[in-house]
Amino acid sequence: MYSRIKVPGKKHMAGLLLAGSLMVTAVTAVALPPEHEIQRLMLAVEESVKGENWGQAAEYLNRLQRIDGEKPAEYLYYRGEVMARSEHYNEALSALENYVAGTGADGKHYTDALKLITRIEQERSSQSGRSDQGGDEPVAEIAPAGAEASEGQGSMTGDASPGALVARLNRLFDQAGWRRDARLIREGSSPDVHYQVSVNNGELSFRESRQEDGRRQLSTITLPVYGISPMIEWSCENATESCWIYDPRDNSRFLRLGNDRDKADQLASTLGQLIRRLQRPSEGR
Numbered sequence: 007m008y009s010r011i012k013v014p015g016k017k018h019m020a021g022l023l024l025a026g027s028l029m030v031t032a033v034t035a036v037a038l039p040p041e042h043e044i045q046r047l048m049l050a051v052e053e054s055v056k057g058e059n060w061g062q063a064a065e066y067l068n069r070l071q072r073i074d075g076e077k078p079a080e081y082l083y084y085r086g087e088v089m090a091r092s093e094h095y096n097e098a099l100s101a102l103e104n105y106v107a108g109t110g111a112d113g114k115h116y117t118d119a120l121k122l123i124t125r126i127e128q129e130r131s132s133q134s135g136r137s138d139q140g141g142d143e144p145v146a147e148i149a150p151a152g153a154e155a156s157e158g159q160g161s162m163t164g165d166a167s168p169g170a171l172v173a174r175l176n177r178l179f180d181q182a183g184w185r186r187d188a189r190l191i192r193e194g195s196s197p198d199v200h201y202q203v204s205v206n207n208g209e210l211s212f213r214e215s216r217q218e219d220g221r222r223q224l225s226t227i228t229l230p231v232y233g234i235s236p237m238i239e240w241s242c243e244n245a246t247e248s249c250w251i252y253d254p255r256d257n258s259r260f261l262r263l264g265n266d267r268d269k270a271d272q273l274a275s276t277l278g279q280l281i282r283r284l285q286r287p288s289e290g291r
Contacts, residue, residue, distance in 0.1 A: 040075040048077075051084050060091050074256065079108050083115040087122060089241075095126050096271050097241045102126075104237045168205055171280040175203050178276065182269040184248055184262050196222075199262050205284065208232060212261065227260075229253070236282040238274040242267050251277065 038046060047070045054063035067085055070077060086101035102119045109116060166174075183197025198217040203210055212227040234254040242249040242265055249270035253260035263270050 040073055044070065044073055044075055044077055047073075048080065052080075055084060055087065060088060063088050064092075071257070074258070077257070079105060079113060080115065082108070083113075083119055086119065090122060090126055093129075094241075095130055096267055097239075099123060099126055100237075100239045100274070104235070104239060107235075107237055166279065166283070168280060168283055171276055171283060172203060172205060174276050175273065175280065178269060178273045179203070182249075182263045182266060182273060184264045197264070201261060205280075208284070210280070210284075229255075229260075231281050231284040234281065236278040236285065238278040238281075240270045240274040242270060254281070 037043075047066050051063050051066045051070070054060070054066060063084065067081070067088060070081060082101045082105035086098045086105060089095075089098035089101060102123050105113065106116065106119050106123075113119065179201045183200040185197050196215070196217070200215045202213045202215075204213070205211075208231055210229040210231060212229070214225045214227055216223045216225070236254070238254055239252040239257065240250060241252075244265065247265040249263040249265055249267065250259045251261040251263065251270065251274055252258065261273075263273065
């Protein structure tokens with residue numbers, strides 16, 4: 007029986023990993039080119055994990071996330087392991103599943119990743135039982151049988167049309183806008199950051215509405231659907247009361263949402279389904 011991993015100070019460690027900015031305590035004498043800095047930080051992450059110094063591992067991972075450049079596949083594995091230690095299971099599963107999908111059985115941590123995914127599912131099932139939600143709920147979240155679900159991930163069926171997926175995304179965006187002060191929500195007021203999505207000639211267009219200095223600014227962000235992974239990663243951070251959808255092209259922050267893990271999870275899942283559907287249009291015929 008898998009038992010929850012107990013790590014002293016894990017909430018502090020989670021804050022380090024999820025915070026949008028970092029306090030860098032040491033400055034190197036010579037700035038390394040990004041590809042070498044990535045390798046240096048990956049070595050630091052590996053050593054920290056071996057020594058079970060989870061707070062330090064979280065800091066190095068956060069620094070890695072801020073660097074533009076291709077990261078080794080092991081980055082996702084270590085991110086998943088550290089997230090699991092802090093009990094942020096949705097983010098951990100997202101990273102681990104992306105690692106397994108990307109490396110396959112040849113991955114250095116392939117077996118360990120599969121074992122950790124199973125342990126996380128067991129812990130989520132245990133938590134669900136303790137909350138009187140029923141032991142079968144996590145299974146329903148992973149593979150829902152209905153065309154649409156109102157709880158959990160709420161994924162639609164695999165043959166849902168692009169139009170249905172776009173409509174679902176826009177409903178979720180309406181519920182997941184980011185506000186500077188989530189405690190003060192006036193009736194009829196709009197979020198400070200809000201998105202709507204549409205499909206245009208093989209691209210997803212995200213219309214961003216942003217409130218800045220009392221003025222509403224509109225812009226459009228495009229995402230080509232071909233040549234990218236449909237496995238969409240996301241995370242949430244308490245420091246800025248935000249959740250983020252990551253860009254599948256370079257794993258950078260892409261869309262800012264309110265601090266609601268369930269909505270972020272549903273949005274990432276549905277966005278991944280839409281990308282996969284648009285990449286293989288013949289499967290829906």
